[in-house]
Amino acid sequence: MDFGDSPEEAAFRAEARAWLAENRPMELEAGLRRFAARDRSNVHLPELDGVDALQASKDWQRRKYDAGWACVAWPREHGGRGASQIERVIWEQEEGIYARLSHVFFTGIGMAGSTIMAHGTDAQKAAYLHPMASGEHLWCQMFSEPSGGSDVAGLLTRAERQADGDWRLNGSKIWTTHAQIADYGLLIARTDPSVPKHKGLTMFILDMKSPGITVQPILQMSGRSTFNQVHFDDVPLPDSARIGPESQGWRVALTTLMNERLLLGSTPSTGVPELIDLCTRVSVGGRPAIEDSGVRASIARWVAQSTGLKYAMMRSISDLSNGRPIGPEYSVGKLVANELIQQVAQFAFDLQGPAGAMVEESEELSQFMAVLLDSPSLRVGGGASEIQRNIIGEQVLGLPQEPRPDKDTPFNETGARQSRQSAGPDRGGNDGG
Amino acid sequence: MIFEFSESQLQLKDAARKALDRECPISRVRAVLEDGRPFDRELWQFLAGMGFVGAAIPEAHGGAGAGHLDLCAIAGELGRALAPVPALSSVYLAAELLMQAGSEDQKARLLPRIADGSLLVCVAFSEGVGQPDLHHCRTTQAAGRLSGEKFPVLDGGIADMAIVPAAGPDEDMPSLFIVDLQGEGVSREALTSIDPTRGLARLSFDGAPAEPLGVKGEAGRLLDRAFDRAAILLAFEQVGGAERALEMATDYAGQRVAFGRPIGSFQAIKHKLVDLFVDVTLARSNAYFGAWALSNDAAELGLAASAARVSASEAFIHCATENIHVHGAMGFTWDMDCHLFYRRAHLLSVALGGQAMWQDRLVARAADDRQIAGEG
Ligand SMILES: Cc1cc2nc3c(=O)[nH]c(=O)nc-3n(C[C@H](O)[C@H](O)[C@H](O)COP(=O)(O)OP(=O)(O)OC[C@H]3O[C@@H](n4cnc5c(N)ncnc54)[C@H](O)[C@@H]3O)c2cc1C
Numbered sequence: 001m002d003f004g005d006s007p008e009e010a011a012f013r014a015e016a017r018a019w020l021a022e023n024r025p026m027e028l029e030a031g032l033r034r035f036a037a038r039d040r041s042n043v044h045l046p047e048l049d050g051v052d053a054l055q056a057s058k059d060w061q062r063r064k065y066d067a068g069w070a071c072v073a074w075p076r077e078h079g080g081r082g083a084s085q086i087e088r089v090i091w092e093q094e095e096g097i098y099a100r101l102s103h104v105f106f107t108g109i110g111m112a113g114s115t116i117m118a119h120g121t122d123a124q125k126a127a128y129l130h131p132m133a134s135g136e137h138l139w140c141q142m143f144s145e146p147s148g149g150s151d152v153a154g155l156l157t158r159a160e161r162q163a164d165g166d167w168r169l170n171g172s173k174i175w176t177t178h179a180q181i182a183d184y185g186l187l188i189a190r191t192d193p194s195v196p197k198h199k200g201l202t203m204f205i206l207d208m209k210s211p212g213i214t215v216q217p218i219l220q221m222s223g224r225s226t227f228n229q230v231h232f233d234d235v236p237l238p239d240s241a242r243i244g245p246e247s248q249g250w251r252v253a254l255t256t257l258m259n260e261r262l263l264l265g266s267t268p269s270t271g272v273p274e275l276i277d278l279c280t281r282v283s284v285g286g287r288p289a290i291e292d293s294g295v296r297a298s299i300a301r302w303v304a305q306s307t308g309l310k311y312a313m314m315r316s317i318s319d320l321s322n323g324r325p326i327g328p329e330y331s332v333g334k335l336v337a338n339e340l341i342q343q344v345a346q347f348a349f350d351l352q353g354p355a356g357a358m359v360e361e362s363e364e365l366s367q368f369m370a371v372l373l374d375s376p377s378l379r380v381g382g383g384a385s386e387i388q389r390n391i392i393g394e395q396v397l398g399l400p401q402e403p404r405p406d407k408d409t410p411f412n413e414t415g416a417r418q419s420r421q422s423a424g425p426d427r428g429g430n431d432g433g
Numbered sequence: 434m435i436f437e438f439s440e441s442q443l444q445l446k447d448a449a450r451k452a453l454d455r456e457c458p459i460s461r462v463r464a465v466l467e468d469g470r471p472f473d474r475e476l477w478q479f480l481a482g483m484g485f486v487g488a489a490i491p492e493a494h495g496g497a498g499a500g501h502l503d504l505c506a507i508a509g510e511l512g513r514a515l516a517p518v519p520a521l522s523s524v525y526l527a528a529e530l531l532m533q534a535g536s537e538d539q540k541a542r543l544l545p546r547i548a549d550g551s552l553l554v555c556v557a558f559s560e561g562v563g564q565p566d567l568h569h570c571r572t573t574q575a576a577g578r579l580s581g582e583k584f585p586v587l588d589g590g591i592a593d594m595a596i597v598p599a600a601g602p603d604e605d606m607p608s609l610f611i612v613d614l615q616g617e618g619v620s621r622e623a624l625t626s627i628d629p630t631r632g633l634a635r636l637s638f639d640g641a642p643a644e645p646l647g648v649k650g651e652a653g654r655l656l657d658r659a660f661d662r663a664a665i666l667l668a669f670e671q672v673g674g675a676e677r678a679l680e681m682a683t684d685y686a687g688q689r690v691a692f693g694r695p696i697g698s699f700q701a702i703k704h705k706l707v708d709l710f711v712d713v714t715l716a717r718s719n720a721y722f723g724a725w726a727l728s729n730d731a732a733e734l735g736l737a738a739s740a741a742r743v744s745a746s747e748a749f750i751h752c753a754t755e756n757i758h759v760h761g762a763m764g765f766t767w768d769m770d771c772h773l774f775y776r777r778a779h780l781l782s783v784a785l786g787g788q789a790m791w792q793d794r795l796v797a798r799a800a801d802d803r804q805i806a807g808e809g
Contacts, residue, residue: 001442001502002435003725009434047478086434276800290800295788301793303799304744308715311436311722318436332711389704397683397706399697 003314005090012087016069016094023063024098032100036365037274038370040341041378043177044226047103051188052179053101061135069095070102070107078117079126079133085321090315099425104178108132110263112186114203115256119203128184128205130281140182141260142206142230142234143253147416149175149380152188152385153197153250154406154416159189159237161417167191167204167237168213172229175381179215179228182208186256193412201249204367205241205258212236222373238317257383262326264382265333266313268360271308272372273343275299278368282351289351302344309336330397335388335414342375436721441507445499449510457514459770462630465517466773471591473625477518478550480511487548490713495545505669505724512670513549513574513677515777517630519553520670522588525663527554530596531611534609534655540632543594544783545612552587555592558656559584564790567598567660568653570607572638574599577645577768578618579610579638587784589634597636597643598652608651610643617641628776631784635718638747661738664785665723670747671781672717675745678752678774683758688759702759709752716741716748736802739795746782746791753778 005013031048039046046053064070065079067383073088074080092099102109113132116124132139145155153382157171169189179185185206192200208215213237214222217225244252279290289295302304309332348368349356359366379385393399438446456479465473480486485707489504497503504524512519528547531540531554546552558565560572560583571582579599589595595614612619618641624633647655657786685707686697696702723741726734753774757764764771782788 001725003722003727003731004729005434011453012588089434123644131571134806272799275798280800288527290796293793296796297792298740299799300795302742302745303748303795304719304740305715307722307740307746308719311718314434315436315718315721318434322437335553335707336711336715386700386704389707390700392707392710393697397703397710399687399703400635400695401682402700403694 001198009086009090011159011199012083013090013094016091017314018097019069022093023067025060025101027140028101029097029287032097036097036100036269037363037367039324039374040269040271040371041348041374041381042099042103043106043261044268045181046100051289054104057101057104057179058135060098061105061133064102065134070135073214074113074117074129074133078111078113078129081289084368085317086227090316102135104138104181105132105135106257106263107177108137109182111256112139112184114259115203115252116205116243118255119242119252124205124243125288129142137179137183140185140288141223141256142176142179142185142187143256144173144175145231146174148173150384152253153201154411154414155188155190155201156189156225156416158234159191159202162189165239167239167242169204169206169232169235169237173233174229175218175227176215176230177227177381179208179230180217184208187244190255190411191249192247194410195247196408197411197414197416198250200247203239203243203249204215205243206235207241210235210237220377222370224317224374224392240287259327260382261388262330262333265330265335265337267333267337269307270302270306270309270337270340272299272340272349272369274304275302275344275348278348278351278364281352296345297352302340305336305340306355309333309340328415329390331386331392334382334387339376340376340394345372345375345419438506442502445503445552446506446510449483449491449507450513452479453510453514453516453790457516457608459515459773461748462515462517462771462773465630469629470631471738472519475752476516477553480516481548482529483549485511485649487528487544489524490517490532490544490548491674492587496546496549497802501666501728504666504726505727506665508669509673509763511615515630515661515674515773516675517755518589519555519591519631521557521663521667521781522592523547523553525666526556526659527809528594529554529662530609530646530655530659533659534765537654539611539644539646545714552594553592554594554596555586555588556596556659557586557589558598558657559583559585565654565786568606570598570600572597572599572607574601574608574610574643576641577643579612579642579643582635582637584625584635585624585633587619587633589633589636595636596646597638598656599643601772604650604753607652608649609646609652609655611646612638612641612643612720614739625778628773631772631777658787662727663739664742664791665720665727667721667743667781667785668716668720671745671749671778672713672720673711674774674777674781675716675749678749678756678771679706679713679780681711681774682752682756686759696759705755709748709755712744712748719744733802735794736798739791739798742762742785742786742791743795746788749774749778750782 006046035046044134072091073082076082079112113255143152147156148154189204190200191202214231214235216229219225235296282289291339345368349372484497486505487496488499492498596611597610597612598607607649618639620637624637626633686702719741723737726737757771763769771772
């Protein structure tokens with residue numbers, strides 16, 4: 001057990017630090033910190049006053065890529081540094097707030113990249129991984145549909161084989177983060193409706209510039225628009241864009257979904273330190289809130305959860321770097337972090353009394369409202385908390401599954417298109433298809 | 434960075450698990466409970482013989498000199514087995530205090546006997562209802578003799594000696610003393626414990642001869658530190674117990690059928706068990722960080738200890754409580770083992786000061802250290 005650096009790790013850290021000292025875009029730091037205080041996700045493009053954040057993100061990603069600091073744990077041949085998982089953690093600790101400039105690429109690097117590395121052809125790896133790492137290509141994930149996100153294997157979008165062996169796509173995806181700026185999408189579609197729902201799916205790489213695609217931004221309750229609905233109207237898809245065998249898409253999707261949980265579980269921040277700061281400044285019963293025993297009891301539980309979360313994630317890294325399969329700790333990350341973030345934001349809101357309800361001038365106070373308004377999305381996106389609990393309950397604790405009436409029925413006999421029947425929780429891939 | 438026990442520590446843990454499965458099945462814990470014995474002396478001797486009791490005591494003082502990580506690994510197994518032994522008082526608290534504050538003579542005299550299991554030492558810090566106040570006490574000391582009352586004292590009824598904070602007539606700050614509990618001026622009375630396998634007692638001192646331990650006036654500082662160290666070891670025990678209670682509940686939920694399906698397939702039960710698993714996972718991770726801080730005497734020790742303590746107490750109580758619930762009325766019977774976990778979880782959650790005290794300590798430390806899950 002050693003939570004400190006070994007000599008080699010210390011050397012790696014020093015190297016990272018030296019490079020960052022020379023290269024980080026310091027002029028963006030204050031803006032990134034302001035954005036970070038309001039947005040707890042780690043897949044969003046930052047919003048920076050008076051700065052083209054997409055360009056700034058691309059510039060930073062490219063600079064890292066050229067120096068071998070983008071995707072440090074990827075193999076060199078794919079654009080990485082070939083570093084260990086522990087070194088990746090060290091890099092992330094050192095990169096700190098500037099990682100926000102890479103978040104917009106994480107759907108690609110963290111999800112599509114891992115999926116292509118595991119299931120793609122050599123040609124696909126050669127074509128897509130380098131530009132993904134360098135930030136030249138921005139990716140989105142196209143799984144969820146209007147008919148369902150938890151039960152994603154019940155999706156309706158059709159890819160139909162043409163006489164020439166290529167495909168044609170019709171249907172619609174929804175809640176697609178960053179579809180409006182993405183170059184490519186990782187897309188799962190139904191290719192065979194005559195078999196049970198998990199068995200007729202195929203995974204594709206979709207070029208977002210293909211004809212027949214329309215992207216409609218969706219206004220969210222927070223007033224932002226990070227996700228979209230995407231319509232497909234006879235979109236041509238070459239067979240070379242297929243990832244993995246036909247009808248084996250669910251197996252491929254499981255890789256994506258596992259990596260998605262991993263990505264969304266390593267939340268950059270829970271808001272607990274900010275809450276402690278707030279508690280030294282507002283008062284309860286005439287004394288600083290931090291001195292109130294009720295306040296302390298709540299904060300203590302959240303501090304213990306935050307530290308527990310942090311070390312649970314570190315322990316999973318240990319497993320990874322020892323070649324063991326990723327431990328169950330990863331699956332608790334997303335569940336705990338996202339519920340914690342909302343609770344902390346609601347507590348901070350209440351501490352301010354009636355003033356909590358007003359949109360404050362002060363950055364320090366308004367951050368809590370921003371997180372409060374954004375936090376419902378965290379518990380739903382990337383697999384809702386209930387689905388995460390099903391996954392842990394069934395895959396980690398080995399508890400019996402719920403009855404799933406549609407699991408073994410050919411998809412086109414389930415009546416799916418007319419009315420959605422109750423279906424099992426599949427986003428986590430409990431069935432394994 | 435390595436966030437896992439070493440191969441040899443994992444082997445030790447495995448050996449401890451096997452030994453305790455064999456020597457301390459739950460039936461043996463129940464026998465202690467039902468016989469009204471305050472602890473299992475033979476088991477303690479067995480554990481001492483295995484080198485478990487003195488794992489962190491230096492070889493020069495009769496221990497195995499293996500260090501605190503080994504002791505953490507063992508503590509987890511003691512907790513899992515609900516071993517009815519005085520590890521918290523004699524090892525996590527008393528031996529630690531002696532190692533930190535004892536004179537060479539005291540260490541040479543007492544540590545080897547603690548390590549071989551022949552000497553039991555308790556630490557008497559409570560003076561009645563309320564969270565322990567480590568920096569003040571009513572027990573007095575004059576001319577090397579103690580007067581006052583300490584209760585409840587864990588293992589006070591079975592210990593040979595006690596480490597006791599007391600203050601002189603004009604002193605604000607108490608000092609620590611070692612008292613021979615078989616000597617003159619000491620009377621003791623067994624108290625009924627929520628967990629009768631871990632006995633409590635009232636110690637009354639009336640001019641009992643006392644030998645100073647550590648620097649005068651330093652009881653508060655020494656106990657503060659000893660509590661942090663003990664909290665980490667105890668957290669491993671608590672996590673071990675929590676894990677086993679969760680296993681019991683999970684096994685039962687997979688077998689018991691209601692409305693034509695296993696109760697574990699109902700989300701109300703499944704999700705409850707997952708929440709327990711989450712608590713255990715976070716508590717174990719905090720305990721691991723604590724183990725590292727303990728074995729390296731790291732600056733983060735205070736934060737690590739209080740986070741480990743707060744989450745371990747919560748995890749064990751949560752698991753033990755819901756384990757009964759998942760078993761239905763059967764869980765409420767004397768003959769089901771659920772209540773052994775429930776009793777132990779509650780005893781351990783207050784034995785070193787309750788949640789209110791540790792939540793307070795945690796926030797005080799966290800306010801000084803903003804690195805908790807912060808973003809670079
Ligand atoms: C901010 C944000 C960004 C997103 N970005 C993307 C993206 O980039 N790409 C993408 O493909 N998707 C994306 N999503 C979609 C996301 O994956 C889905 O919203 C999610 O999987 C839930 O699906 P749903 O919205 O259809 O809700 P539903 O599946 O209809 O669920 C509604 C409620 O029912 C509960 N529920 C469903 N099934 C069960 C069950 N078996 N047991 C118990 N409760 C159940 C859910 O937990 C939820 O509370 C995003 C979502 C959000 C909020």
